[in-house]
Amino acid sequence: MVEEPKPLKKKQHVEMDEEYARKFHAELNKDIDWDLGIDHVKKKAKEDPTVQRYQVIKRKPQTEAQARKNMIMYLKNVDGFRLNYFKGMSYDDIRLIFEVKFNSNIDFLLKTKEQIEEEESTALQRINETLAQEAAKRRKLNEEVEDFKRHLKI
Numbered sequence: 001m002v003e004e005p006k007p008l009k010k011k012q013h014v015e016m017d018e019e020y021a022r023k024f025h026a027e028l029n030k031d032i033d034w035d036l037g038i039d040h041v042k043k044k045a046k047e048d049p050t051v052q053r054y055q056v057i058k059r060k061p062q063t064e065a066q067a068r069k070n071m072i073m074y075l076k077n078v079d080g081f082r083l084n085y086f087k088g089m090s091y092d093d094i095r096l097i098f099e100v101k102f103n104s105n106i107d108f109l110l111k112t113k114e115q116i117e118e119e120e121s122t123a124l125q126r127i128n129e130t131l132a133q134e135a136a137k138r139r140k141l142n143e144e145v146e147d148f149k150r151h152l153k154i
Contacts, residue, residue, distance in 0.1 A: 064091050071098040078105065 045051055062070070068091045075081040075094075079101050086094055 067091070068094055071095065074098065075101060 071094050072081075072083065072086050075086075075098060076083060
């Protein structure tokens with residue numbers, strides 16, 4: 001007579017499954033050389049004709065017309081120029097405008113936190129100075145008005 005094994009409890013069954021899965025996963029990873037797989041994928045990507053075509057296009061320098069169009073689009077989107085503004089302008093004229101605007105944007109992006117805080121503090125000082133100046137003007141005008149009233153009464 002053959003004895004059937006006792007059915008395992010659910011917790012023991014889950015633990016055995018997890019252990020089996022770990023062993024199986026380790027065995028699979030042992031057989032796979034991941035570096036070789038990555039090299040294979042990179043080689044395939046280099047051989048892909050669409051990738052090669054893109055890289056050739058990327059290496060080609062832009063024509064003057066393409067560069068002009070790109071600069072106009074940049075100035076339109078970033079600085080709010082209208083397309084009509086550039087009609088009849090040469091590439092060199094547009095490039096001068098583009099370089100000024102582009103360099104100012106780059107300078108702004110490269111500012112340090114201290115420079116930004118310093119500019120904000122000077123702006124606040126200017127605002128406070130103008131408020132103080134306006135208050136002084138009002139006082140002076142009020143004094144002049146009172147002087148005129150005194151002179152008119154005499």
